[in-house]
Amino acid sequence: MKNPLDSLGQTVLLGFVLTVVMVIVIKIIA
Amino acid sequence: MDFLMHQPWWALCFRWLHIMSGVMWIGHLWYFNFVQTPTMPKIPDELKPAIPRFIAPAALFWFRWGAMATIITGLVLAWLQGYLLNAIKLGIGDHNYAYTSIGFGMWLGTIMWFNVWFIIWPNQQKVLGIVQADPAAKKTAARVAGLASRTNTMLSIPMLYAMASASHGVF
Numbered sequence: 001m002k003n004p005l006d007s008l009g010q011t012v013l014l015g016f017v018l019t020v021v022m023v024i025v026i027k028i029i030a
Numbered sequence: 031m032d033f034l035m036h037q038p039w040w041a042l043c044f045r046w047l048h049i050m051s052g053v054m055w056i057g058h059l060w061y062f063n064f065v066q067t068p069t070m071p072k073i074p075d076e077l078k079p080a081i082p083r084f085i086a087p088a089a090l091f092w093f094r095w096g097a098m099a100t101i102i103t104g105l106v107l108a109w110l111q112g113y114l115l116n117a118i119k120l121g122i123g124d125h126n127y128a129y130t131s132i133g134f135g136m137w138l139g140t141i142m143w144f145n146v147w148f149i150i151w152p153n154q155q156k157v158l159g160i161v162q163a164d165p166a167a168k169k170t171a172a173r174v175a176g177l178a179s180r181t182n183t184m185l186s187i188p189m190l191y192a193m194a195s196a197s198h199g200v201f
Binding site for chain 1: 120124130131185186187
């Protein structure tokens with residue numbers, strides 16, 4: 001399987017997905 | 031000169047230095063990922079050596095020392111503001127959005143700083159020939175450094191959100 005980090009577009013997309021996950025976790029903790 | 035005795039002035043000063051060094055660091059990270067790496071295959075062979083010989087060493091210098099300055103000024107700023115320990119424990123138990131948000135930013139930034147100094151830079155030294163390595167080791171080093179750099183590009187997106195939302199978040 002190809003590593004998604006080999007694609008710049010997928011790297012940025014993963015960054016946005018991680019942001020959404022992080023915001024939800026911040027809301028839960030805070 | 032009274033302002034020199036005031037904590038808010040020192041906090042502002044370190045915030046300013048933290049943002050400047052952060053731009054220096056992440057600016058170079060994005061240069062490597064958005065410009066240099068994708069452009070390399072398009073550069074004619076006779077011009078390619080200029081990148082590893084001149085451009086990359088200079089860019090890597092400002093990149094890694096930008097990372098170092100960013101983490102130092104960030105830790106001093108958090109200490110001056112009195113929330114260093116709250117942020118380290120992600121504001122757990124504090125029920126304070128700003129501590130949790132800046133804590134996530136700090137931890138993501140720390141992981142990225144570690145990647146720069148202990149994964150990207152040691153491997154780039156092999157790629158650039160600053161440290162001796164055989165061709166197979168150079169190839170592996172380029173792959174490891176490239177993936178660590180891409181990981182940092184991915185992490186920079188939530189990291190910047192966490193940093194900005196700690197002071198300017200919509201709760």
